[in-house]
Amino acid sequence: IDIPNNYKVLFLQGGGSGQFSGVPLNLIGLKEDRCADYLVTGTWSAKAAKEAEKYGKVNIIHPKLDSYTKIPDPSSWTLNPSASYVYYCCNETVHGVEYNFTPETNGVVLVSDMSSNFLSRPVDVSKFGLIFAGAQKNVGCAGVTVVIVREDLLGHALKECPIVLDYKVQADMNSLYNTPPCFSIYIMGLVLEWIKNNGGSAAMETLNKQKSSMIYDIINSSNGFYVCPVDAACRSRMNVPFRVGKKEGDESLEKLFLEGAAKRGMISLKGHRSVGGMRASLYNAVTLEDTAALADFMRSFLKEHQ
Ligand code: PMP
Secondary structure: OOOOOOEEEEEEOOHHHHHHHHHHHHHHHHOOOOEEEEOOOOHHHHHHHHHHOOOOEEEEOOOOOOOOOOOOOHHHOOOOOOOOEEEEEOEEOOOOEEOOOOOOOOOOEEEEEOOOOOOOOOOOHHHOOEEEEEOOOOOOOOOOEEEEEEHHHOOOOOOOOOHHHOHHHHHHOOOOOOOOOHHHHHHHHHHHHHHHHOOHHHHHHHHHHHHHHHHHHHHHOOOOOEEOOOOHHHEOOOEEEEEEOOOOOOHHHHHHHHHHHHHOOOOOOEOOOOOOOEEEEOOOOOOHHHHHHHHHHHHHHHHHHO
8 A cells, every 4th residue: 555654554452442542642632732523424433532532622523423324525524723633434344334535634634443444445645644453354363453653643642641552652662562463463464465466455446346336236226125224425345234124124034134144154244233234244355256145145035035
């Protein structure tokens, strides 16, 4: 992803949730007002905003959403020029909402949680002050969290910042302030090689577009048998949430759907408990063939039950 030279790449612990604290602890003090702008478009950005409130003032910069199924139009955002940073979650894993554009912040540092779409498509790192991603979705297994941070943002941590989360300390020590999660880093190295040997993030994007279209096409042409509640403009290529049955979902049919899928070796299709229904996660490791198998099953289930 062509990370410019004025960025550091850190390998930290504590997962994405660790960075919900790490980001404000390191960056909210960048400006005197100690405030930060948050876009809250799903469970994960909501959790990040709540955590940040412990360390400064959090501005939610758009009208509150009744449901996490869309991204409020940028014309409705009230960005604060005195904010230390603007935060958003690039792919809301639970709700299947993904930004297909990079927010414009008029010069304020931009921070993004890319835990669930990291390396699934190219990204222009130079537009960001900081990007973080837990490895366990697209680039390896749990235990290591990648933080890509612009060098001029180092050294501004609040004094209460735990030392293991202090980006400057970790950058100065090449992420070896404390014992690193070696095995997770090793696995990530293998996955990065695999991505590189398979055409890099651009090739991942092509594949992920193909994969997600296979599933969305079936949903869209199912006459309401399958329903994805997310606005067409921000449907995630990584996580496809959908209900089975009538509009609200028919739980007995959904149970049958899960059982039928399991018989074909497809597991973990149950949606997050907070939204119900199904969720097909199509991370980099899921192949076109795997996705075609799900698509086949969805088509035959539709035929049988519509
Ligand atoms: N951000 C996003 C977008 C996530 O999907 C998740 C986990 N599913 C997290 C943060 C939290 O990550 P962790 O479980 O590694 O703390």
